Amino acid sequence: MDIDRKLEILADAAKYDASCASSGATRKDSRGSKGVGSTGGAGICHSYTPDGRCVSLLKVLMTNVCLYDCHYCINRRSSNVQRARFTPEEIVSLTLDFYKRNYIEGLFLSSGIIQSADHTMELVISVARQLREKHHFRGYIHLKTIPEASPELIAVAGRLADRISINIELPTQQGLDLLAPEKNLARTEAAMGHIREKIDENREARRTAVAAKPPPFATGQSTQMLVGADAATDASILLRANHLSGHYRLRRVYYSGFSPIPEPSVILPLKPPPLVREHRLYQADWLLRFYGFHVSELTTESGPNLDLHLDPKLAWALRNRGSFPIDLNKAPRESLLRIPGLGVRSVDRILSARRHTRLRLADLLQLRLPMKKVMPFIITADYTPARSGLDGDALPTVFMPPPQQLEFSFDGPSPTPEDHSASRSGEL
Amino acid sequence: MRTIVIEPTFEAWRGRARELLLEGVPPEQVLWSDEAEEPCLFGAETAPSSPRPPASAGPSLKVSSAFMDLARTTAAHTAASRWGALYRLLWRQTRGGEPHVLALATDPDVRQIQGWAGAVRRDIHKMHAFVRFRLADTDETTGREYFVAWFEPEYRIVPLATPFFKKRFASMDWSILTPHACAHWNGTHLHFTPGQPHNPIVKEDTLDPLWRTYFRSIFNPARLKVQAMQSEMPKKYWKNLPEASLIQEMIATSQSRMQEMLDTEARPARPAPRNAYLDSLRQRPAPES
Numbered sequence: 001m002d003i004d005r006k007l008e009i010l011a012d013a014a015k016y017d018a019s020c021a022s023s024g025a026t027r028k029d030s031r032g033s034k035g036v037g038s039t040g041g042a043g044i045c046h047s048y049t050p051d052g053r054c055v056s057l058l059k060v061l062m063t064n065v066c067l068y069d070c071h072y073c074i075n076r077r078s079s080n081v082q083r084a085r086f087t088p089e090e091i092v093s094l095t096l097d098f099y100k101r102n103y104i105e106g107l108f109l110s111s112g113i114i115q116s117a118d119h120t121m122e123l124v125i126s127v128a129r130q131l132r133e134k135h136h137f138r139g140y141i142h143l144k145t146i147p148e149a150s151p152e153l154i155a156v157a158g159r160l161a162d163r164i165s166i167n168i169e170l171p172t173q174q175g176l177d178l179l180a181p182e183k184n185l186a187r188t189e190a191a192m193g194h195i196r197e198k199i200d201e202n203r204e205a206r207r208t209a210v211a212a213k214p215p216p217f218a219t220g221q222s223t224q225m226l227v228g229a230d231a232a233t234d235a236s237i238l239l240r241a242n243h244l245s246g247h248y249r250l251r252r253v254y255y256s257g258f259s260p261i262p263e264p265s266v267i268l269p270l271k272p273p274p275l276v277r278e279h280r281l282y283q284a285d286w287l288l289r290f291y292g293f294h295v296s297e298l299t300t301e302s303g304p305n306l307d308l309h310l311d312p313k314l315a316w317a318l319r320n321r322g323s324f325p326i327d328l329n330k331a332p333r334e335s336l337l338r339i340p341g342l343g344v345r346s347v348d349r350i351l352s353a354r355r356h357t358r359l360r361l362a363d364l365l366q367l368r369l370p371m372k373k374v375m376p377f378i379i380t381a382d383y384t385p386a387r388s389g390l391d392g393d394a395l396p397t398v399f400m401p402p403p404q405q406l407e408f409s410f411d412g413p414s415p416t417p418e419d420h421s422a423s424r425s426g427e428l
Numbered sequence: 429m430r431t432i433v434i435e436p437t438f439e440a441w442r443g444r445a446r447e448l449l450l451e452g453v454p455p456e457q458v459l460w461s462d463e464a465e466e467p468c469l470f471g472a473e474t475a476p477s478s479p480r481p482p483a484s485a486g487p488s489l490k491v492s493s494a495f496m497d498l499a500r501t502t503a504a505h506t507a508a509s510r511w512g513a514l515y516r517l518l519w520r521q522t523r524g525g526e527p528h529v530l531a532l533a534t535d536p537d538v539r540q541i542q543g544w545a546g547a548v549r550r551d552i553h554k555m556h557a558f559v560r561f562r563l564a565d566t567d568e569t570t571g572r573e574y575f576v577a578w579f580e581p582e583y584r585i586v587p588l589a590t591p592f593f594k595k596r597f598a599s600m601d602w603s604i605l606t607p608h609a610c611a612h613w614n615g616t617h618l619h620f621t622p623g624q625p626h627n628p629i630v631k632e633d634t635l636d637p638l639w640r641t642y643f644r645s646i647f648n649p650a651r652l653k654v655q656a657m658q659s660e661m662p663k664k665y666w667k668n669l670p671e672a673s674l675i676q677e678m679i680a681t682s683q684s685r686m687q688e689m690l691d692t693e694a695r696p697a698r699p700a701p702r703n704a705y706l707d708s709l710r711q712r713p714a715p716e717s
């Protein structure tokens with residue numbers, strides 16, 4: 001099989017992994033080296049495909065032959081997809097050739113599981129080792145690891161890669177038992193725990209090193225959860241994500257809406273991908289990580305799923321109108337972060353400006369805030385919303401999209417400034 | 429009223445601004461404009477040679493390095509009014525007695541300049557992303573490769589954007605050609621030459637077809653989001669991207685490809701093959717979580 005056909009099969013096989021980040025690596029570059037490459041700072045999206053996704057890394061599978069039978073996956077053993085396998089050398093030259101043409105930031109390598117977890121891990125490692133040691137490659141490497149692989153191999157992967165990840169896939173073991181019978185939540189979490197220890201150890205060793213710094217280790221781990229394949233609610237997805245982020249200090253949790261695949265399984269009927277739901281989960285995830293929200297505030301017992309029409313912060317504000325209006329000239333940062341329509345950057349601008357001036361509505365226009373969304377919830381030096389407006393039944397309807405727009409929202413509800421910067425850095 | 433004509437570089441502006449500030453000329457009395465002909469883009473060779481007037485006593489004329497960085501970035505913009513706006517902001521921070529003005533994102537001058545700087549930064553970022561190198565030559569004895577790229581930035585960002593490529597591609601030789609200026613790296617020095625009016629590169633790279641295969645295959649037709657793609661990769665960049673020729677076709681066929689998946693008959697689950705590792709998985713006790 002020629003390389004073009006292999007690339008076609010093994011990129012197609014890898015595309016359901018949403019992760020594309022290439023940021024947050026240790027700063028390194030190619031000056032004084034025989035190789036090419038640099039990392040550090042925000043990653044770069046070198047292209048965008050019409051699905052709106054950032055193309056940052058050469059994302060391929062070593063092979064799409066797989067012993068496992070994950071029903072959402074085109075590579076599972078029950079699928080009739082054509083199989084292919086790269087040699088380590090083929091991936092190495094593709095990575096270097098693509099990199100030198102500035103198509104990519106580096107390599108994202110994963111693999112179907114062949115023979116055993118350790119055997120597969122060794123193959124993946126051999127590619128990274130060649131790139132780093134033989135070709136002095138200083139670009140970004142993200143290695144997908146297998147929870148069942150031995151901790152020693154995972155440690156080697158961590159030393160070669162900028163980021164390692166293990167996909168949690170689904171938030172509950174019941175979901176896995178049904179859709180990914182070989183996978184086990186507890187084993188995955190145990191492996192994440194080992195990785196976190198290694199990352200922490202290395203960070204500490206580098207921080208306290210007096211002379212030569214110990215060799216670098218991946219600076220972060222991430223994971224992916226599939227959305228819409230099983231019956232899991234947003235509450236259970238967010239709880240799991242929050243738990244993982246807290247315990248294993250994940251840099252990112254990717255939410256990947258289950259989308260139709262060629263080779264569907266009888267066990268998992270195909271549906272159109274839940275794009276809005278995926279987007280709301282990302283928004284909620286940001287609120288948990290950067291805005292001081294708790295899962296219990298974003299979903300309720302009677303409503304365990306996020307509202308598809310309203311962004312989660314606005315939905316929270318409408319449920320908690322007693323906390324508003326908030327005075328932009330006085331309220332602490334934590335309270336400002338809770339105002340619908342205010343992102344982290346706007347909040348910081350407000351804090352910095354109000355040290356020197358009393359903010360008025362005209363100032364907010366200069367900040368290009370979404371006024372319609374913000375105004376019911378704030379007080380400025382020259383403005384206080386009518387209490388009746390905030391309490392009235394009409395308020396939520398102000399924010400509901402007119403019915404005919406609902407369909408457009410599948411193209412992605414209007415992104416927040418954070419989404420923009422995130423997608424610029426390749427993070428969303 | 430004074431008219432100041434400068435070479436459109438940060439260094440030229442800084443030199444004149446410093447003089448005017450020391451002299452105490454308020455911003456409303458200065459009219460700035462770009463030199464029509466650009467004898468040389470790069471200040472180093474023809475730096476303005478007017479002698480520096482002696483520093484005078486009076487209010488502190490020091491500004492933060494954050495402002496100087498902002499000014500350096502803004503200088504690469506092409507808006508005619510940028511020099512005047514920068515000088516006004518400089519004046520306000522020093523003689524104007526508003527040293528904190530940069531903290532006011534609500535101030536129209538600050539807002540305007542940050543807007544320009546933001547556009548320049550975005551242009552630099554897109555240059556880092558969308559430059560495509562083509563292999564032009566390989567040295568027979570050393571094996572060292574020489575790559576060439578053509579890029580059309582919106583602003584005069586070549587000197588700001590190219591140090592990135594120097595760090596990333598130190599071990600290869602390269603040139604990046606643009607209409608404003610060209611940058612060349614030979615392994616030890618980064619140097620600049622005047623811009624070229626047209627793209628002189630005719631041949632595509634031998635790797636471009638493989639790159640297109642990748643681009644086509646990594647796309648998921650079940651999640652079409654054309655708007656999201658275009659806001660990050662506006663059409664103006666497409667003509668220099670080897671993969672962009674595929675986009676129309678990828679969009680056009682996505683619906684039928686998705687339908688095909690939905691129409692495919694579901695495959696039954698196959699039993700696990702005999703495999704020692706799979707057996708061991710079943711016996712492995714789950715760790716405590």
Ligand code: SF4
Nearest residue numbers: 066068070073075076
């Ligand atoms: S382990 Fe599961 S998800 Fe991974 S390639 Fe195999 S079948 Fe697909």
